[in-house]
Amino acid sequence: MSERISPQQFHEAEGVDDWKVLFSGACAHFRTESFTAGVALVDAIGRLTGAAGPHPDLDLRPSGVTVCLPPVGFGGQSERDVELARQISSAARELDLPADPAGVQTVQISIDALVTEKVMPFWRAVLGYEQVGDEDLLDPHRRGPALWFQQAKARVAAAIAAGGRLLSDRNAPAWWALADAEGNEVDLATWMGRA
Structure with a gap:
C-alpha cells in the first residue's frame, strides 16, 4: 500500500x-x-x-x-x-x-441537526446514500453532493475545550470565528444561520 x-x-x-x-x-x-x-x-x-x-x-x-x-x-x-x-x-x-x-469544484451540503442520529437515517433512505462515519452521507456513485451533519454549538464548545479560542461570535448562530493554539483561524458555519 x-x-x-x-x-x-x-x-x-x-x-x-x-x-x-x-x-x-x-x-x-x-x-x-x-x-x-x-x-x-x-x-x-x-x-x-x-x-x-x-x-x-x-x-x-x-x-x-x-x-x-x-x-x-x-x-x-x-x-x-x-x-x-x-x-x-x-x-x-x-x-x-x-x-x-x-x-474543479465540490459541493457539500451541511445540515445542522440537533440529534443527528434521528435525522440521518431519513436522509440516507431518501437519497440512497451510504453512511461514512458518524457525520457523513455519500453518494455511492460519487455523483451527488456529500451531506455533512453537524451540531454547531457542540462543535464550538469541543473546539474550545481542545485548546482553541473563540475569536468572534458576533455573527452567531450563522458562524463563529475560532483559532487553534497557534492562531490558525477557521469559521464554523451553520446552514442558513440556524443553530
Whole structure:
C-alpha cells in the first residue's frame, strides 16, 4: 500500500499544478474542443490505470473531462495518487488539452441537526446514500453532493475545550470565528444561520 500524504504534501509535489485536493479527492479538469478529444483522454487514462487500478472517477463532457482520484475513506491521498496525477497531466498535454483549475469544484451540503442520529437515517433512505462515519452521507456513485451533519454549538464548545479560542461570535448562530493554539483561524458555519 502506498504511503498516505496530506493535501499540503500533495500540492507541494512537483508536476501536480493542474490538481486540487478537495473533499472528493485530488481532482483536475481538462478542457476539450470536442467529445472525441475527451474520449481520447479517457482512453489514455484507462491505459495508465490498467485493470488493477487505482481507477479514477471520470466525468466526460463535450467541453471537458474532470478527473478525481478519490481518497480511501477519510485516509487522504497517497504517493501513488501523485504519480498517477502527473501521468494524467502529461497525457493531457500530449493530447493538447489544457488544464482548467477553475473547472474543479465540490459541493457539500451541511445540515445542522440537533440529534443527528434521528435525522440521518431519513436522509440516507431518501437519497440512497451510504453512511461514512458518524457525520457523513455519500453518494455511492460519487455523483451527488456529500451531506455533512453537524451540531454547531457542540462543535464550538469541543473546539474550545481542545485548546482553541473563540475569536468572534458576533455573527452567531450563522458562524463563529475560532483559532487553534497557534492562531490558525477557521469559521464554523451553520446552514442558513440556524443553530
